Amino acid sequence: MPAKLKIGKLVVIGVGLIGGSFALALKKARAVKQVTGVGRTRRNLAVARRLGIIDEALADAARAVEEADFVLLGTPVGQMAEVMASIAPHLPAHAVITDGGSTKQDVIACARRFLGSHFARFVPAHPIAGTERSGAAAAQADLYRDRTVILTPQPETTARAGRTVRAAWQQCGARVIELDAKEHDEMFAAVSHLPHVVAFALVNALAQRPGARKLFGFSGAGLRDTVRIAGSSPEMWRDICLANRAALLDALEGYEAEIERVRAAIESGDGAALGKMFEQARAVRSEWLLGKQR
């Protein structure tokens, strides 16, 4: 059991799926007294209040953090720099900060640059628990239950901040592990960012065909699942792709080579090669699913 955590004032900047679910989970665990939500759109904050995700809604992040004990940065990674720069002068000297960004090296670079002395209390985090839905309405108290949250603490990170942030994610029901930020980014370029690019591109390729509307009408569960994540937030994924550009381009290169191999086998009618590729993919997927069940 994780140590019981008690947060006085939690400030969630960006009350979407990630930030909203974090607040709901901590409220459910009675690990927080008061939650202030900060966001760009009034409508989303109103939804968050109505759903009991936040107790107070503010448009100004700087003012919101003035008495914060714990801050979660739940915005798309492309907004982290701006948010950090605006809150840094107003953060109390004891407040711990974490984030929910899908890329870590860029967020850490921003934090190092903009959080100043608060950087030692910033514990970068990536909860592996997205869905294709976004906004406060998509938040769920159990989003993180039995999911993995990856922390990428830095040499400067204080032990207290590390313990507090770990305990908070554990209170959300998550399994918390630590990884090197670079390794994290390379791994997620492959298992997460690449599949999103693939799904977005597949939908666009189909949409450009003549009679696209009729086309989709004939699709089945296969296509539906394959492109589910093309429903994800375009802004969030644009930011991730740019933030993790080098690793993603590397993953894309490997993927394009595979597509090219399949294409060549189809073109030359090489059934043996094609069968072998499909067989291998099925075997790898089965083994991977088995590993997941353990």
Added chain:
Amino acid sequence: MPAKLKIGKLVVIGVGLIGGSFALALKKARAVKQVTGVGRTRRNLAVARRLGIIDEALADAARAVEEADFVLLGTPVGQMAEVMASIAPHLPAHAVITDGGSTKQDVIACARRFLGSHFARFVPAHPIAGTERSGAAAAQADLYRDRTVILTPQPETTARAGRTVRAAWQQCGARVIELDAKEHDEMFAAVSHLPHVVAFALVNALAQRPGARKLFGFSGAGLRDTVRIAGSSPEMWRDICLANRAALLDALEGYEAEIERVRAAIESGDGAALGKMFEQARAVRSEWLLGKQR
């Protein structure tokens, strides 16, 4: 309500997900008296008998069809020619034949060549109801419930055969429509065959990365859904890719161009272009899902 159908002897050649589910559905609807299953592996046929999918198991398709009233060809499309050639001399003059192949022009060409006079009683069909599982154990009586089955009858097809095959699929719970075979193949190259190629290639691309095993351990629901169909039968999909080669290569070309567009935008750091592509994909997907609900 579809006209009540009564089949005396149904012969299912290839008792997998498609053939097995067809037999189970007709049994449940009490629309068939006796089901004979034909397959290459004893083990799968034994499973089919144990699960009550078939009443009799035979290895020899020619012998099996001798007193058939209705024949379903449930093998991968690459085996259709051989199966048709072997059953044609033994088919009764009244038996109607349908299939469950995912491509239609090639199956029709085989049938025209190998079924002889029986071709007029062959009604090509494609049930849009796959899952990634295969074999008799994956069969379900309600696989076709509320799903679409596409028939691509030919000028030679008799009205009686058309009515009987339509009624049989309707008894399985399916909505039956008719399409031109060429249009069918082009459409499914895009909405089904291409996504399968994409899923197989994505798994293989990830599997080739260093530390692939660890990689998969960190993947979430996004990747899992995106590559679900990479669990599909390699043999079946090899055959489909070869049978529908021209249309699939055309669809692949459009997809590769989309991947290239995304890659270029990431490489040049063009956030506006990237955001627009993702936005468009999300909008198209939403509209498509809305259309599906109607």
